[in-house]
Amino acid sequence: MKTLNKLFFAMAVVSLTSCSYVEHFEKRAQVINGLEDRILLLSKENQDLKNKLMQANYKVKTLESRNFYLETQLKDKAPKKETYKQREIASVAKVNSNDLVKYDVYKWDAKEMISIAQKEFDAKNYEKSAQFFNSYTKNFPNSKDVDADFLFQAGVASYESGKHYDWSEKYFTYLTKKYPTSKYYLGAKLWLGMSYLKQNRRDEFFAVVEEFRKKYRNTPEWNILSGHYEKIVQKYKKN
Template sequence: MYKAIKLTVFATLVTSVTSCGFMNHIEERSAQINHQEDTILQLSKEKRELKYEISKLKTEIAALETKNQYLSVQLKESMGEKPARKIASVAPVYDTGDMVKFDVYKWTPEQMLAVAKKEFSLKNFEKSAQFFDTYKHQFPTKKMDDQFLFQAGVAAFESGNHYDWAITNFEKLVEAYPTSEFYRGSKLWMALANLKIGNEDKFFSAAEEFRKKYRNTPEWKILSSHYEKIVQRHKKN
């Protein structure tokens, strides 16, 4: 009996000691795992920050390259350098004068885009529109993304001379890039361009779409003011 009690007590003590050791082991492993997780999280954060910095640097490099291309073109033009003449495959006609002179200068696609975007940023919309449009005609196989089409459309509209170009660019963007961040803006500019050339039916159609689908958007606020004016004018007539 006495031996049995001693054995039971001993077994309990052994189990207790073993349990404490096991718990200590678990706590140590838990601490190690937590430390590893903290390290991984920190490394992940640093990796994200590095990726952001790399992306930022790539953007800055691209901007510098564009600026360099533009300055090279400007220098070339200011020095009166005229490379061997090249007959353009398509020669757009401009009412305000040909600012591109594609049949005189050997414009590369990169140079043309550099000038188009630079003039756009300077709000020289006529020149920007001409460079965008000539680029489209001379390099039709080059990819023209949604930003290209949007800037080309806005430049054409703001020039006050090429509403048809604007409509063409915006129509292509809306058709090819339905998820673009410029999608709704393109519909707005296209509606205004149609209004400018007297296509009031197309303008009303676009305005109705905005009124039903995008009523709480900045675009509708712009369209609605024109919409109400036209409605009032028609009522007077």
Template sequence: MQKAIKLTLLTTFLTSFVSCGFVNHIEERSAQINHQEDTILQLSKETRDLQYQISKLKTEIAALETKNQYLTVQLKESMGESPARARGIASVAPLEDATDLVKFDVYKWKPDQVLAVAKKEFSAKNFEKSAQFFYTYKKQFPGDKKMDDQFLFQAGVASFESGKHYDWAITNFSKLVEAYPTSKFYRGSKLWMALANLKVGNEEEFFIAAEEFRKKYRNTPEWKILSTHYEKIVQRHKKN
């Protein structure tokens, strides 16, 4: 009987000891797992932060490269030096048009150089020079992927604001409207294209666009601009 009691007490003690040890083991493992999860989350956050910084630096580098290309071009122009001359070519073809601000045959521009100047001059509101560089880019490097909706919009605005190249403006805006119907520049392009058509005397095309804005976009800033011209033309036709 005493042996049975002792055996029972021993069994109870061992069970309690094993249970306590097991619980402690579980708690230690849980703490380790929680620590590992916290470490992983922290590393993930640091990785995202680093990726953001890398993306930001790449953008800044691209902007600096564009600026550097533009400054290089300006330096060569100020020195009267062309890339062809710098490579040791003795002579270049004479200019045929004194109003040509690009001088592509002289300077043998690379695509990135032409685009850098076009955008820089656009930002500076030198629209005639910007329009010529955009036009040259399209002519010399057709099908380039950089000719997206923003390119077409800026090229169109520069052409219109130059006061000389309304046909270029219509071509650029027409291409944007056709190729990028979901672009954020879509409605603006329709406005500029309508005004360009008005400038070259295509009043019918202007009225078609104006009617579309009057019916679909009546509460937009674009319609406020168009409506002024629209009313003036209507009044003029009534007088005639």
């Protein structure tokens, strides 16, 4: 009997202890879940702060670029004081009035030139943009910044300037050869064809058109060409 009582007592203790452990673990689980929720919330808040910081940095950079652009514009327009050095430069070589870069005068660094080229491009001042891009490639020929993005933007600026179709041909040709997997590849092919057309190089132009007709008929670029294809063919067959 005593043994039986001891057994019941032991079972009761185990049961109470188990209940205590269950309650303990439930409370611990609640605490842990609460901490996890808090961690997730803090993580989200941290990410939001990072995003806001990135946006703030972007705005700062944008303002810095605009400020730099305005300074360069003012530098172009401000009356220049006569100095011995300037008179000496003028006496050595005449400044080309069509040169909007004036690299020999201002000695732009690489970052400044790209910034101005892109700002002028965004403002649709394609002539100045094209000149800065072209001057950049001459003064910094080994720059790593001359990538697919640079070449495509420089090519479009040159084409849209209405003057430098030989430059646009150069950029788009180089882009298609060096970056055949670039997202700009087909676009560069299209602009290259149009550069040929503007230079009245019909054979090269029709070679590009035929390449699109045979290989890239399901592309937006072909949709642009196909709308004018027959008209262009008829026009140049008559000439």
